[in-house]
Amino acid sequence: MNVQPVSVRTETLFLLDRNVVSIIKTAVSGNEQPDDKKQAALEALRAIDLPQNSISPILSIMEGEKGREDDVDQKALCLDTEADAIGKFFKLANTDAAHLSGLKGLAAELFAGMKESQWDNRADFLTKAAPLVVQKVATQNRRDVEDKLVELAAATGLAANDAIVMLFLACLHGSNDARKVIKPAKPNPYNVLSDLHVIPRVGLIRAVARQFPTPINVLFRTLDEGLFGVLSHVDIVLSHLTDEGELQMQIRYQPELFPDLARTDAIAMLQRLADTTAAASGGQAEATNAIG
Incomplete structure (x- = not known):
């Protein structure tokens, strides 16, 4: 986990989806982004690499890399790959990379079998x-x-x-x-419902974030234009x-x-x-x- 000065508290938690984590993995591997849109998104990610921000790939890990339900081994591999990329990319922001990696077995079992009630x-x-x-x-x-x-x-x-x-x-x-x-x-x-269930998943994390003495702002980042457009007109009240x-x-x-x-x-x-x-x-x- 990246180490912050004690005096810096998290103000905003950014939750990254699969396509955002994908461009981070491309950057960490030393490859160029395939188009201007993804390059611009990469620069936007660099702009949030600040000590007052926290970054998590947890939503991406929950969805998985394959566009289908993962088994435990596949989920563990996904967690390893994505947590490692996040930890390497962000130099100033806090990440949960080390925490996720330390709980890899438990997290993989939990996320591999996770489905919302309906x-x-x-x-x-x-x-x-x-x-x-x-x-x-x-x-x-x-x-x-x-x-x-x-x-x-x-x-x-x-x-x-x-x-x-x-x-x-x-x-x-x-x-x-x-x-x-x-x-x-x-x-x-699987893909449609993974997109749809971003809403309760973000809602759950926001509910947890409100339990802190100083509430944390929770934001979701995606490159999926359709999903972004839909979520722009949906409010968690x-x-x-x-x-x-x-x-x-x-x-x-x-x-x-x-x-x-x-x-x-x-x-x-x-x-x-x-x-x-x-x-x-x-x-x-x-x-x-x-x-x-």
Whole structure:
């Protein structure tokens, strides 16, 4: 681990995803970046190499390098490679490279078997819903498709305003970023859900960061334009740990996530989904939802 002066406390924790760690590995190996975009991203990473920052590849390690679920040995190798690259690249910022390496066996076992509670339900929904949006839907037919997506959510054990449903509704209503994430012509459940579950994973880390005497700002870095575009319109409005250590989180979707809808129509749709979810659960309608 890089050693900081005692007087320097962490103000911001940067969580790096797989494609960001990839350019760091390229740099550490002594190779040039393949394009200007990645070179610019590399310079931006150098700019955050400051003593008041902490850097972690934990989200990248959780996702893995192969675009599919890792076994324990593959996860351990991924952890070794990425922790080593982070530790070598950042000279001033604090990293968790040594800590992760020291807990490699435990971390590899934990991350290799880790899935969010409704992962399988969302994978089922994704596979069945993709044909509904594989082609762009004519405006006059979108409400019918919206209803079908809500029905499919119920059939797969998901709330009407579950995050995966929202992602599909964004795609339905003109979000090219959501379409890039889903890739409905050939969806890869592992990749899509790894992107989607960045939200609760960041939320969990933010909840933990709030437990410190001086809260730490938590930021996520990605080069995935589709994912970045989607997350730009998603707010974590509540994120805390219960006394039992469980994550309680609510997220809010901005109307801009649905670019082909007028703002009032987007808000009305979000409220419809909240009402449907509340009716199914017997709760109070609110245009936010939990994910975990």
